[in-house]
Every structure is written in C-alpha cells, then in structure tokens.
Amino acid sequence: MSVWKYATAGCVFALSIMILRKMTRFYKRGVLTCSEEMRNKTVIITGANCGIGKATALELAKRHARVIMACRNKEKANAAISDIRKITEYGELIFKHLDLESFKSVKAFCQDIIEHEQKLHVLINNAAVMNHPYAQTEDNLEIHMSVNHFGNFLLTNLLLDLLKKSSPSRIIFVSSALHKYGRVNFEDFQGQQRKPYADSKLANVYFARELAERLKGTGISVHTLHPGMVNTELSRHSVSPALNFIVNPIKYLLLPSAEEGSQGIVNLAVVDLGTDTGKCYGKKGQEEKWPEISSEKAIWKKMWEVSERLTQLN
Numbered sequence: 499m500s501v502w503k504y505a506t507a508g509c510v511f512a513l514s515i516m517i518l519r520k521m522t523r524f525y526k527r528g529v530l531t532c533s534e535e536m537r538n539k540t541v542i543i544t545g546a547n548c549g550i551g552k553a554t555a556l557e558l559a560k561r562h563a564r565v566i567m568a569c570r571n572k573e574k575a576n577a578a579i580s581d582i583r584k585i586t587e588y589g590e591l592i593f594k595h596l597d598l599e600s601f602k603s604v605k606a607f608c609q610d611i612i613e614h615e616q617k618l619h620v621l622i623n624n625a626a627v628m629n630h631p632y633a634q635t636e637d638n639l640e641i642h643m644s645v646n647h648f649g650n651f652l653l654t655n656l657l658l659d660l661l662k663k664s665s666p667s668r669i670i671f672v673s674s675a676l677h678k679y680g681r682v683n684f685e686d687f688q689g690q691q692r693k694p695y696a697d698s699k700l701a702n703v704y705f706a707r708e709l710a711e712r713l714k715g716t717g718i719s720v721h722t723l724h725p726g727m728v729n730t731e732l733s734r735h736s737v738s739p740a741l742n743f744i745v746n747p748i749k750y751l752l753l754p755s756a757e758e759g760s761q762g763i764v765n766l767a768v769v770d771l772g773t774d775t776g777k778c779y780g781k782k783g784q785e786e787k788w789p790e791i792s793s794e795k796a797i798w799k800k801m802w803e804v805s806e807r808l809t810q811l812n
C-alpha cells in the first residue's frame with residue numbers, strides 16, 4: 499500500500515514540476531534578448547505554416563520584416579497568417595506556393611521570387627519531413643532525400659544571385675542533431691534509405707558546409723542550427739493519430755514549445771554575426787563544434803556534384 503502512496507506522490511510531484519516548467523519563464527529555454535529590427539528586410543521561410551517555421555515567421559514579423567511564407571498548402575498558410583495577425587500587426591506576411599517534393603514547383607517558386615522581389619536578405623531552409631512512409635517523388639527520389647536535401651539544394655542555388663545582390667545576406671539551415679547518426683548512400687537516392695531522416699539531414703549538412711566554403715567573400719553567410727527536441731507536428735508520421743490524445747499532452751509538458759525552439763533561428767536571422775560563416779549552432783543558439791561525421795571536405799564536394807546532377811542545376 500505504501501508503495502502506491504509513494505508512487506502517486508512521485509507522479510504528482512513530477513507533474514507539478516512539468517506544469518511549473520510550462521507556466522514560468524524561469525524554466526523556459528533561453529528567451530530572446532535581441533531587439534534588432536528587420537525593417538526593409540525580406541526573409542523567406544520554408545514550411546512556415548506550423549511548428550518552428552510559423553513561430554519564426556511571427557518573431558520576424560514582430561520585428562517588421564517582410565516574411566515570405568513558402569508553403570505547400572495555401573489553406574494552412576493562410577490559417578497561420580491569421581494566427582500571427584492575432585498577435586502582431588507588424589511586418590508583412592506573404593504566402594507563396596512551394597512544394598519541396600517537386601523540382602518543378604521549386605523552379606516555379608524561385609522564378610516568381612526573382613521576378614517580383616528586389617531583395618532577399620535571409621533564406622531560412624526550415625521545411626522537412628520525418629518518418630514519412632517510403633515514397634518516391636515525381637523526380638524519382640526517396641521522399642526524405644528530396645524534401646530535406648535535394649529540394650533545399652535546388653532552391654538555395656536558384657536564389658543565390660538575388661542573395662548576392664542583397665548582401666550582406668544569410669542562409670540558415672534548420673538541421674537536426676540526428677544528422678550525426680546518418681550515412682549517405684551515394685549509390686542510391688531512390689530506394690528506401692537506412693535512416694531516411696538522419697541520412698537526408700546529413701546530406702543537407704554536407705551541402706551547407708560546402709556552400710559556406712564556396713560563398714566565402716561574397717557577402718552571403720551560411721549558418722546551421724539544430725533546435726533540439728521541440729513540440730511540433732514533425733512526429734505526425736511517427737505516432738498513430740489514435741494515440742494523439744495521450745501523446746500530445748505528454749509532448750506539451752515535456753518539450754519546449756515551437757516559440758522556444760525558434761529562438762536560436764531568429765537570433766541567427768537578426769543579429770550581426772560579423773564575418774562568421776559555416777558554423778554550427780545548438781538549440782539555445784550557442785556555437786557548437788561540428789560533429790566529426792561531417793568533417794571530410796571531399797564528401798561535401800561529392801554531395802554537391804551529385805546534387806547538381808540529380809537536380810539538373812546546370
């Protein structure tokens with residue numbers, strides 16, 4: 499009997515601590531301190547209709563930025579814009595259609611941006627999928643590889659001239675600490691990958707590092723950040739919707755919110771980073787050492803060349 503008493507008391511105590519963490523700013527992950535404005539700055543955020551992308555759009559709008567929300571679903575994007583408008587009337591929020599699963603869509607998006615935007619100061623490559631059931635895209639690529647890497651590669655390269663014209667400008671890759679468990683199979687980007695999410699995020703890190711090297715001296719800096727575990731919709735393919743009524747409250751209590759998860763990214767987008775480029779940042783926006791797995795420059799180059807060929811960049 500007394501065991502049950504202790505167990506109940508323990509559960510109540512743990513639950514109280516979790517609720518306290520949620521309710522008080524004291525326990526929350528680093529709160530944004532940067533007060534810089536983004537007036538007259540244009541930012542593109544991919545996947546800005548929910549999660550970390552939406553929270554980032556809100557923070558940048560509050561700072562008066564012109565935010566282009568590059569999303570694949572117009573209804574979801576408009577709903578996100580309405581939500582943000584309930585919080586701030588500052589900044590501009592513009593929906594543009596982008597489906598990273600399709601090179602045709604990426605090209606159409608970039609064409610539209612190049613025709614209609616005079617400047618692009620910040621590109622935030624945020625959109626991603628995780629644990630998606632195996633599927634091939636219309637370009638015959640495995641879906642994680644396509645959305646999380648090849649789509650990013652094509653998009654970023656097609657916007658480089660505009661970013662150069664707008665320099666100083668920056669590109670931010672929202673990565674994942676899980677990339678260090680990845681392994682890129684250069685022989686096969688079509689079939690089921692070993693660990694699709696980690697493998698595709700590693701491919702993207704190789705790209706980010708090679709890009710930073712190639713852009714040195716151009717006025718475009720490249721930054722990579724992993725936000726840590728955050729309560730978003732990223733796990734939508736990992737958990738059966740029937741279990742959401744149990745999983746969602748647990749996620750809410752245990753994980754930082756999307757707003758907290760966005761803070762490091764917002765920081766990278768707004769603060770003066772001097773000549774820094776090619777660096778890796780952690781969940782609180784602190785600079786970190788790159789994991790050993792991405793240290794070999796020859797692999798960055800190989801990833802670039804394969805991506806160039808598969809996206810038919812040239």
Ligand SMILES: NC(=O)c1ccc[n+]([C@@H]2O[C@H](COP(=O)([O-])OP(=O)(O)OC[C@H]3O[C@@H](n4cnc5c(N)ncnc54)[C@H](OP(=O)(O)O)[C@@H]3O)[C@@H](O)[C@H]2O)c1
Nearest residue numbers: 545549550597598599624625626674726727728730731732
């Ligand atoms: N949450 C975490 O714990 C965590 C941890 C480490 C890294 N990250 C990284 O953080 C970033 C943001 O993820 P999140 O956690 O905010 O997840 P999320 O809530 O699921 O948001 C992902 C966004 O990507 C979009 N997206 C997916 N496929 C797309 C496609 N084909 N074309 C265009 N957009 C597409 C989604 O649009 P739809 O709503 O239309 O699907 C959504 O807007 C990702 O790069 C992720 O890898 C997250």
